[in-house]
Structure formats: structure tokens, C-alpha cells
Amino acid sequence: MINKLCDKIKKTNAPIVVGLDPMLSYIPEQVQKAAFDAYGETLEGAAEAIWQYNKAIVDAVHDLIPAVKPQIAMYEQFGIEGLKAFQKTVDYCREKDLVVIGDVKRGDIGSTSAAYAVGHLGKVQVGSKTYSAFNEDFATVNPYLGTDGIKPFVDVCKEEKKGLFILVKTSNPSSGEFQDQLIDGRPLYEHVAEKVAAWGEDHMGDSYSYIGAVVGATYPEVGKILRKVMPKSFILVPGYGAQGGKASDLVHYFNEDGLGAIVNSSRGIIAAYKQEKYAQFGPENFADASRQAVLDMIEDINGALQK
Numbered sequence: 001m002i003n004k005l006c007d008k009i010k011k012t013n014a015p016i017v018v019g020l021d022p023m024l025s026y027i028p029e030q031v032q033k034a035a036f037d038a039y040g041e042t043l044e045g046a047a048e049a050i051w052q053y054n055k056a057i058v059d060a061v062h063d064l065i066p067a068v069k070p071q072i073a074m075y076e077q078f079g080i081e082g083l084k085a086f087q088k089t090v091d092y093c094r095e096k097d098l099v100v101i102g103d104v105k106r107g108d109i110g111s112t113s114a115a116y117a118v119g120h121l122g123k124v125q126v127g128s129k130t131y132s133a134f135n136e137d138f139a140t141v142n143p144y145l146g147t148d149g150i151k152p153f154v155d156v157c158k159e160e161k162k163g164l165f166i167l168v169k170t171s172n173p174s175s176g177e178f179q180d181q182l183i184d185g186r187p188l189y190e191h192v193a194e195k196v197a198a199w200g201e202d203h204m205g206d207s208y209s210y211i212g213a214v215v216g217a218t219y220p221e222v223g224k225i226l227r228k229v230m231p232k233s234f235i236l237v238p239g240y241g242a243q244g245g246k247a248s249d250l251v252h253y254f255n256e257d258g259l260g261a262i263v264n265s266s267r268g269i270i271a272a273y274k275q276e277k278y279a280q281f282g283p284e285n286f287a288d289a290s291r292q293a294v295l296d297m298i299e300d301i302n303g304a305l306q307k
């Protein structure tokens with residue numbers, strides 16, 4: 001899967017990932033109305049609205065991008081119906097040949113991590129049969145529990161040729177509270193990054209490891225350091241756009257081969273029609289606004305990389 005991600009980035013010339021983080025408040029009136037007419041103002045109605053919204057956006061942008069990153073929290077808030085919409089979204093994006101990064105941020109003691117890994121990346125055994133439940137290509141994982149919490153994910157990734165993005169330095173304002181704490185004179189995120197590099201050593205694709213890292217766009221100086229600590233790890237970079245990360249800050253997250261990082265934008269793409277810049281599209285053409293926002297993001301990132 002890491003080779004597919006690299007190939008698709010080269011083919012689209014777009015080191016970006018569209019975050020499918022649907023909130024009802026982003027979904028235009030007409031999409032909500034159609035869903036509520038069919039299912040009422042119920043959890044099922046909400047799930048239908050987010051599914052139709054996602055589908056329209058994916059249809060509008062899939063040819064431009066290598067990958068999507070559905071954020072499971074936005075679906076889980078609607079319970080089982082929301083999770084069904086998550087699954088439909090994952091399946092639809094895979095049908096469109098997109099790499100799917102499940103932003104699920106799992107991680108627990110080993111036996112529990114094994115169940116998470118099976119559910120999101122592997123196959124679950126039911127009697128004599130096996131099923132892929134959610135079937136994402138990559139999942140985000142929290143490393144706080146240490147090696148025995150990560151190993152089950154790595155084992156499933158090896159079996160299935162799938163990958164991980166492990167939280168190393170997150171984009172949020174408070175991320176430094178724990179992640180910047182010095183241990184033996186170096187911040188915790190550097191220690192975690194060394195582990196990510198080590199965990200990935202024996203699960204390599206052609207050029208990059210299947211085991212990648214999350215490093216926020218909002219801490220570019222840290223990104224520059226971590227790129228060197230994990231030269232073979234792909235970096236998933238959230239925080240561009242809505243959280244303030246800028247393309248010019250992201251140049252050092254990439255390697256000299258032009259690969260090694262993939263920049264996420266969620267609200268900035270899926271709710272583009274709400275921005276003044278894309279107001280001419282109007283809510284009825286929300287998916288066209290998203291397409292334009294993707295084109296602008298690609299130009300912005302590539303422009304910075306070529307300078």
C-alpha cells in the first residue's frame with residue numbers, strides 16, 4: 001500500500017489527502033432535506049446526509065488526488081448509523097481507487113490493539129469464514145502505550161501489506177504539554193520518532209516504510225527535525241489551511257525525491273463553498289467548490305516545493 005500511495009502521488013502530482021470529516025453543519029440544506037425527507041430527523045437521516053455529501057465530494061475530486069482520510073469521530077457521533085456511513089465511504093473510495101487512511105487514532109494494551117488492528121486493517125475470523133470489517137489501507141495509531149500496543153498493528157500490516165501513521169507531534173495548540181517534554185535532554189516526540197523509524201525498519205516498501213508518522217503542519221521547525229530522524233517514514237501532515245499551516249512551512253517535511261509527506265486538509269476542502277473565496281459556487285455547487293479548493297491546494301503545495 002505504501003508503494004501504491006507513492007505511485008498515486010507521482011501520477012496525480014498531488015501530495016495531498018482530502019479529509020472526509022463531515023459535520024451536519026457543513027452539509028448544504030438541500031442535501032440534508034433530501035436525507036431527512038427519506039429518513040426523518042433521525043440518526044439514519046444524518047448518516048444518509050453525510051454519506052450523500054461525501055459521495056458528491058469524492059465524485060468531484062477523486063481524479064485529482066491520491067488519498068482520502070475519513071475521520072471516524074465525525075461518523076461515530078451518529079452511532080451505528082454513522083459507522084455504516086463510515087464503512088460505505090471507505091468502500092466507495094476504495095472502488096474509486098483512492099488510498100484510504102482511516103483516522104481512527106487507536107492504541108491500547110496488546111490484546112486490545114490486536115482487535116482494533118483486525119477490525120480496521122485486517123480480517124476477522126467468524127467460524128470458518130473471514131471478513132474485512134472496515135478495510136482501510138492505513139490507520140492512525142496512538143503510541144502512548146509503547147511497543148506492545150503498536151506491535152499487533154504492525155503484525156497485521158505485514159500480513160495485509162497495509163500501513164500506519166503513528167502520532168509523533170500533533171498539530172493542536174496543547175500538543176507540547178506532553179509531546180515536548182524533555183527526556184534525556186530531547187523532546188518526547190524525538191524519542192517517539194526514533195521508535196517509529198525502528199518499528200518500520202522491517203516493513204519496508206520499495207522506498208518508504210509502511211510505518212509512517214503524523215507530524216502537524218503547525219510546527220514546521222519540528223517537522224524539519226523529524227524528517228531527518230525518520231528518513232524512510234512517510235509523514236501525514238494535518239493542520240494545513242483551517243488550522244493555519246502554510247505551504248511554505250511544509251517544504252522540509254518532504255525528502256529530496258519530492259516524496260515522503262502527504263498534506264491533509266479537511267474543512268478547507270469539504271466545506272470550501274462556505275469560504276468567501278469560493279462563494280460564487282453557492283451551496284448547490286458545493287462539490288465543484290471542493291474541486292476548485294483541491295486544485296488550489298495542489299498548486300499551493302507544489303508551488304512551495306518548486307521554489
Ligand SMILES: O=c1ccn([C@@H]2O[C@H](COP(=O)(O)O)[C@@H](O)[C@H]2O)c(=O)[nH]1
Pocket residue numbers: 019021071103169170171172214215216238239240241242243264265266267268
Ligand atoms: O495532529 C493531528 C492529527 C490529526 N488531525 C486530524 O486531521 C484533520 C484536520 O482537519 P482540518 O479541518 O483540516 O483542520 C482532523 O480530522 C483532525 O482530527 C489533526 O488535525 N492534527
